[in-house]
Amino acid sequence: MLSLIRSVRRQFREWAHRGHAEAHRFDIDWYAIPYNRIAIVNLLLSKQVEGRYLEIGCFWNALFDAVMARHKTGVDPVRGGTHRMPSDDYFRGHTGEKFHVVFIDGLHTYEQVRRDVVNSLKALEPGGWIALHDLHPRTWIEEHVPDISIGRTWTGDVWKVAFELATTPGLDFRLFKIDHGVGVVRKLANDVQLVDRQAELGPQRFRYFCDHYGELPIVNHEAGREWILGHLNNG
Template sequence: MNRLDVIQALMNQKGLKNYLEIGVENGHIFFRIKSPFKVAVDPKFIFDAGRRFGKAILNPYNLNNQYFEKTSDDFFAQDAPNVFAEKKLQLALVDGMHEYHFALRDVENTLSYLDNDGVIIMHDCNPQTAGAAGRFEDWEAGEWNGDVWRTIIHLRSQRPDLTVFVLDCDQGLGIVTRHKSESVLDFTPTQIKALTYDDLVKHRQHWLNLKPADYFYEYFGLRR
């Protein structure tokens, strides 16, 4: 199971439509989504107008896409109030800068426009090595997930109004919904910032609220 499977299952079976993707890059996920309302945000798209046209031929839903080539912070400050003035978000993929405070801002800003039954999916929440789990400036080679895992811990500590868990697949898929959580943590932001990857390894299951991939179907009441 990967993020595309999760997105398509929620759209097909839960009827979720209005879609935002932060961190689009080459559009590998974005262009394949079938929704009449899709918003792409990335500071630098790795595709041109020709590829946009080709993807619209393959998937007509891409004809009405909205593209914002800017940081997510600028998008939310400058464009989001107008973009979502008449359509609330129902589904969002947060896959932008893979660092704690960037990812946290993306989630919190997205929540401002998310429908009560909406879902936020976060990528890169379950790094498997210390190298993959660090800051971008320290990254040398191989997979880089960053410290999005701290964002999961933060939300589970500071937002009891949300249910947050991580599916153990596709580098760790964080799921955020507006339901009061029955499982919360009690870390402060200062404590979260001081955590190390070794700490995560010792407490991974509990801190991330890590679930097997199939839990996705159970939680949302979907058919496999």
């Protein structure tokens, strides 16, 4: 274990010397905010008596077990949920299944989460919802890919897909400033294609997130709750 920590620390110094280190940080205590992803998912499902829920990345089942949906599917290659496989394999083998809400919290990399979003959009019922975890890194270490957090919070570069969701026609998107950043998006049209900004966003690091922060539709839990209820009450 000690050798592993030393190895990660050496990598940390290497990445810092390569110019990846960034002084800016967001001073947010997530545990001081009294709402998390569990509250959001249950609110999204609150109007669905026969709610169908899909979770990508279950592991400890902290969210999965707390979701009050009648029909729940959980996909994780290691543990938790109901299907032991990578999400790519699940979507490939279950093309006919439809869900009211999908929650994405698998691999913390832009490339994988982007594929999960594209596949989830196809699996959503009309007017369905996608929620995503870890869209708000606070430091360059939390954001860095590969992971150099040494067991601390690691969001990865999932934040990049938020800029695509925010600019895709047919989607209504908000980034909730709770629980490491929870993105919530409603599918407004049947055939929605996620805007492709991979060439622009792929090579970017934490500095881009900081510089373009104001372009994201960030809301606190109160404003976000009213936004969700507005959609739910209007069908």
